[in-house]
Amino acid sequence: MQSITANTLAERPIPAPKPAVMPPSVRLSLRANFLWNLAGNVVYTACQWGMLVALAKLGDAEMVGQFALALAVTAPVFMFTNLHLRGIQATDARGEHAFGQYLGLRLLMTAAALAVIAGLAVGIGATWTTAAVIVVIGIAKAAEAVSDVCFGLLQNHERMDRIAISMTTKGILSLLALAVTVYLTQSMLWGAVALALSWIAVLAMYDLGSVAGLCSDTATPRWHARALWTLARIALPLGVVMFLVSFTANVPRYFIEHFQGLGELGIFAAISYMVLASNRVLCALGESISPRMAKDYAAGDTAALRALLIRLVVFGAFLGGSVVAIALVAGREVLTLFYRAEYAEHVSVFVWVAVGGIVANVASALTYGMTATRYFFVQAPMFLAAGLVTAAACAWLVPAFDLVGAAWAVAIGQAVLVVGGAVVMFRALARKAR
Numbered sequence: 001m002q003s004i005t006a007n008t009l010a011e012r013p014i015p016a017p018k019p020a021v022m023p024p025s026v027r028l029s030l031r032a033n034f035l036w037n038l039a040g041n042v043v044y045t046a047c048q049w050g051m052l053v054a055l056a057k058l059g060d061a062e063m064v065g066q067f068a069l070a071l072a073v074t075a076p077v078f079m080f081t082n083l084h085l086r087g088i089q090a091t092d093a094r095g096e097h098a099f100g101q102y103l104g105l106r107l108l109m110t111a112a113a114l115a116v117i118a119g120l121a122v123g124i125g126a127t128w129t130t131a132a133v134i135v136v137i138g139i140a141k142a143a144e145a146v147s148d149v150c151f152g153l154l155q156n157h158e159r160m161d162r163i164a165i166s167m168t169t170k171g172i173l174s175l176l177a178l179a180v181t182v183y184l185t186q187s188m189l190w191g192a193v194a195l196a197l198s199w200i201a202v203l204a205m206y207d208l209g210s211v212a213g214l215c216s217d218t219a220t221p222r223w224h225a226r227a228l229w230t231l232a233r234i235a236l237p238l239g240v241v242m243f244l245v246s247f248t249a250n251v252p253r254y255f256i257e258h259f260q261g262l263g264e265l266g267i268f269a270a271i272s273y274m275v276l277a278s279n280r281v282l283c284a285l286g287e288s289i290s291p292r293m294a295k296d297y298a299a300g301d302t303a304a305l306r307a308l309l310i311r312l313v314v315f316g317a318f319l320g321g322s323v324v325a326i327a328l329v330a331g332r333e334v335l336t337l338f339y340r341a342e343y344a345e346h347v348s349v350f351v352w353v354a355v356g357g358i359v360a361n362v363a364s365a366l367t368y369g370m371t372a373t374r375y376f377f378v379q380a381p382m383f384l385a386a387g388l389v390t391a392a393a394c395a396w397l398v399p400a401f402d403l404v405g406a407a408w409a410v411a412i413g414q415a416v417l418v419v420g421g422a423v424v425m426f427r428a429l430a431r432k433a434r
Contacts, residue, residue, distance in 0.1 A: 040164025065262030089152030366421025
């Protein structure tokens with residue numbers, strides 16, 4: 001047997017230790033990330049819109065109103081408890097917090113959100129069926145919240161392809177589940193149950209596994225109180241901001257339901273979602289370039305950041321303008337084709353909602369810039385002002401001008417955000433340049 005000497009050991013290379021987890025996958029280019037994210041957002045938005053079309057065709061406007069009210073109640077709650085952790089993860093260029101900390105905090109806050117939603121469903125005085133729909137949609141939103149924190153890690157690693165696959169699968173599956181169930185049962189409640197089950201299935205079968213190889217440790221929640229509290233303090237301002245964003249967007253729906261009823265709310269929600277499609281496309285680009293903007297800002301390259309932000313603003317304005325053109329040229333035909341003749345009677349609402357969509361797209365683009373530059377705290381008072389202005393405008397305009405007044409109120413509130421966001425970004429870039 002050959003003896004092992006010191007020289008023998010010196011000649012033999014020592015094998016490198018195997019990594020504990022899979023190495024991070026190769027980051028995609030900005031163009032590839034945008035195209036993947038665009039595809040995922042387009043399919044997902046089309047499927048979400050398809051749900052409203054299915055409810056309008058297979059049910060009635062009141063059923064659409066039930067669905068819209070459930071979203072209006074649950075969305076602001078989850079927007080707050082989510083704390084916009086996805087945006088913080090995506091722009092965490094220095095890796096200050098582990099994925100397990102984000103996941104642990106998200107699970108705690110999601111449990112709190114479900115408790116609040118259950119209380120609201122009982123406390124708003126809705127019928128038991130509508131209250132049950134609100135609770136079930138809340139459960140679906142809980143699954144979406146956990147998927148969202150997985151998306152934050154994928155976005156940080158610039159792997160928008162995996163996010164797109166998840167969104168596409170979830171969109172198609174949920175549309176089919178809701179449409180078939182509503183067709184068979186003629187019940188919004190059972191349709192909501194089918195929707196929730198489809199979202200839970202995608203979370204369990206794809207989203208959790210898609211992040212396993214990207215974690216620096218393990219893809220399990222961490223429960224260290226001090227670390228969670230530190231992360232919560234960082235994220236709390238954005239949680240408040242996102243709550244105000246959602247509240248501002250849903251304020252018109254509260255006033256419409258109060259003054260006009262579920263039927264008119266269903267019509268307004270269906271028309272609004274057609275305009276929301278342009279904002280979804282903008283979000284595809286914003287989510288793709290926000291990590292790049294954050295890296296440019298951290299490196300002090302304000303020129304590159306400014307160029308990306310201007311591109312995002314112009315793109316958003318163009319998308320919104322395209323929807324306005326469609327509403328002006330073929331609004332009645334489009335509403336009749338996708339919904340019913342009763343919706344086509346509200347062409348003017350379609351036009352004004354589309355005009356508000358231009359303003360909302362520009363505001364969204366500026367918000368991505370503020371998040372990338374880590375200007376979190378200043379967003380809270382800005383969105384609070386927008387929410388108060390929207391509510392005041394709704395209180396005045398909805399009773400006097402019905403659904404058109406609600407569309408005007410949306411545009412007025414979003415204009416406040418555009419002015420505030422432009423001022424913040426101008427000052428942020430000037431300060432960094434100095």
